[in-house]
Amino acid sequence: MTPDDIDVWVGLDVGKSAHHAHALDHDGNTLYDKPLKQDEKAIRTMLGKLSKHGRVLLVVDQPNTIGSLPLTVARNMGIAVAYLPGTAMRRTAQLLPGDAKTDRRDAHVIAWAALKLPETLRDAGPDDETLAALKLLAGHDEDLAHESTRHVNRLRSLLLQTHPAFDRALKGERITRDATLALLERYGGPMGVKRAGIEDVKDWAKxxxxxxxxxxxxxxxxxxxxxxxxxxxxxxxxxxxxxxxDIKTIRDRRREVDRQVEKLLE
Structure with a gap:
């Protein structure tokens, strides 16, 4: 199926319990921009409504595990499906205004890439051998994710116990950023950071x-x-x-899994 065969491009930022869907027409006008339950009926209803505008292409950012249900429903309805690799998605996001990391924006990025940059898409209909490999990688990635969460929780527990203000400074995803982890690995906690001094720490980071x-x-x-x-x-x-x-190592292993997934889907 070529871009000329499509009338509606649907970007789906998938999640465990809910997704966010963003649909565009030929001219880039938004036809749909709403959260979507991880539920067959909800997915089928959304795709059915959009099908009234013409032929639909559903594009997801994760073709396995939590992205499997939307793809399966779409295939069952005779709707074309595709996958946008993570590297292509990050590059596309840099082309669009704004830098907020939200499900809504990610869904728009996926739909926009599908409409404007169809060459970035990958087939989301793998053969049996590829599907089996993807399932194994998905299971491995899930194990790594649980392991990472356990380590992050332990790190937070130590900081909260010894220096709550320092823990608050690293709230949310900030504690798992590459820069933060590198600093903590080199200097330890707040005592080690203070001992080094702000100028030394900034010089080392730079x-x-x-x-x-x-x-x-x-x-x-x-x-x-x-x-x-x-x-x-x-x-x-x-x-x-x-x-x-350990958190950095696990993150590197997960990135390698992502590369393996993308290679399988090329």
């Missing part, structure tokens, strides 16, 4: 190509909010680097 200026400033601001040393801090400082290293 020399290692880390974009961490804001994070470092917030770290030192948080360090200044606590004057006492909580019992157990010294031991925590020796544990934190190894946990940060």
């Amino acid at each position: 020399s290692n190509g880390l974009r961490a200026g804001r994070i470092i400033d917030d770290m030192f601001k948080a360090i200044g909010e606590q004057t006492v040393t909580v019992p157990g801090t010294l031991m925590a400082e020796t544990i934190i680097p190894s946990i940060a290293h």
